[in-house]
Amino acid sequence: MVSSQASAVLRARRWLLPLAIASCCVMRVVIVLMPPPRDLDASHRKSFHVSVGEIVGAMPVPGRQDVVHASPPPPPPERVARTEAPPSSPPPEPPESEEIVDTSPKRRAKRERIFDASQPPPVRQERTRKPAADPCTGRYIYIQDLPSQFNADLLRDCRSMSEWTDMCSHFTLEVIFHNRMRQYGCLTADASHAAAVYVPYYPGLNVGRHLWGFSNGVRDALVEDLVDRLWATPAWAAHGGQDHFLVGGRIAWHFHREDGGVWGSRLLFLPEARNMTALVLESGPWHAGDVGRRQWLIAFAGARWAGGGGTLCDAVIDQCARSRRCGLLQCGWCGRRNDCYAPGNVVRHFKSAAFCLQPPGYSYTRRSAFDAMLAGCVPVFFHPSSAYTQYRWHLPVDHAKYSVFVPGNSVRNGTVRVKDVLRRFGRAEVAATSEQVV
Known part of the structure; x- marks a missing residue:
């Protein structure tokens, strides 16, 4: 019996030993892989103890009269300030990614002011930016508003523009330029801001319709209507049309019909058009007053003194009368024609010469000096008081840019001839x- 029990125990031990070994291995693996328990930091432990103390102190314990309160945590040990010697080298700068905290008294005071609810919030000052420069300054152009009869309607009559060629399939300079102006990057709708005013009139297309078989009244009808419209606009009143310009697709001869002529229009002879700038296919120096093509070198318009000879004015008249290069227009009681009181006669006379003589008469100044300037004639003065010391606000400081000075005494005594100087x-x-005069 005993032997049978012993043999059974031995058989059981043989099976239990492997099981025990396997169980030990499993437990070791579980212990190794199990994460360590979370260690509460000081702040968590502190709050935990305080909560427990409050709960314990608030709950009475049965069978006892006193109330158990949790003891407060011991005070933290005092820190001992350590005095360290200053480093021999400056400390390394913190990396850019770290935030530098300024704990100076000034910084703390600033932070206290920021978080002080009794003080009004600081006003943030916006940084004013300098406005960018306008690239169109001085380049703005205003396109004058004109009815279609001055441009678009002329294109509809393209078949009547030439006797030999159908012009409908061709583009002229006026049409091309008008289209380019519509695409200009510095256009303005306010004429007062414009540096120039473009007049979209097609003078070449207009005159081309009336070159043959039409009266001068028909040729000039649209032109005169144009200048009347321009004259009535605020843009024209601002500068008298001097900032206006137009483009013509024909040579200048087609726009310079003189009185009695039968070819072209008189567009560029109209007083209003003279103030404008006309861009045409070729210039007309014989009409533009080019000094190189003027009839005389010198011109004079005036009269001798009634009190007798020997004056500077008399000497100038004598020298002009003896020269074939001087045009003399005598006025007053001794003149051959009493026509100096008509401004048109005087201006036409001065337009025929390059230099206009301005000797002093009953006074140093002469109205004739301004008549000469209007005609594009260079004034010749014989005394400083005739212009240089009189019109300091109106004439350039550099007198040689717009005039010529000849000493009057030298002309009167005959030692200087004006013609030789000029x-x-x-x-x-x-x-x-x-x-410069113009």
Whole structure:
């Protein structure tokens, strides 16, 4: 019996031993893989103890009269300030990713002001940006508003523009330029902001319809209507049309019909058109008052003194009368024609010469000096008080840019001839001086 029990125990031990070994291995694996228990930090532990103390102190314990309160946590140990010697080298700068916290008294005071609810919030000052420069400054162009009869309607009559060619399949300079102006990047709708005013009139297309078989009244009808409209606009009143310009697709000869002529229009002879700038296919120097093509070198309009000879004015008249290059228009009681009181006669006379003589008469100044400037004629003065010391607000400081000075005493005593002085100026120099006058 005993032996049978012993043999049974031995058989059981043989099976239990492997099971025990396997169980030990499993437990070891579980222990190794199990995560460590979370360690509450000081703040969590502190709040935990305080909560427990409050709960314990608030709950009475049966069988006891006193109330058990949790003891407060011990105070933290005092920190001992350590005095360290300053480092021999400056500390390294913190990396850019770290935030530098300024704990200075000034910084703390600033933070206290920020979080002080009794103080009004600080006003944030916006940084004012300098406005960018306008690229169109000085380049704005205003397109004058004109009825279609001055441009678009002329294109509808393209078959009548030429006797030999159908012009409907061709584009002229006027049409091309008008289209380009519509695409210009610095257009303005306010004429007061414009540096120039474009007049979208097609003068070449207009005159081309009436070159043959029409009266001058028909040729000039649309032109005169144009200048009347322009004259009545605020844009024209601002500068008298001097900032207006137009483009013509024909040569200048087609727009310069003189009185009695039978070809072209008189567009560029109208007083209003003279103030404008006309861009045409070729210039007309014989009409534009080019000093190189003027009839005389010198011109004079005036009269001798009634009190007798010997004056500077008399000397100038005598020298002009003896020269074939001087045009003399005598006025007053001793003149052959009493026509100096008509401004048109005087201006036409001065337009025929490059230089206009301005000797002093009953006074130093002469109205004739301004008549000459209007005609594009360079004034010749014989005394500083005739212009230089009189019109300091109106005439350039550099007198040589727009005039010529000849000493009057030298002319009166016969030692200087005005013609010899003026012949020394070259053609280019005369043209530049005349341009300054204009």
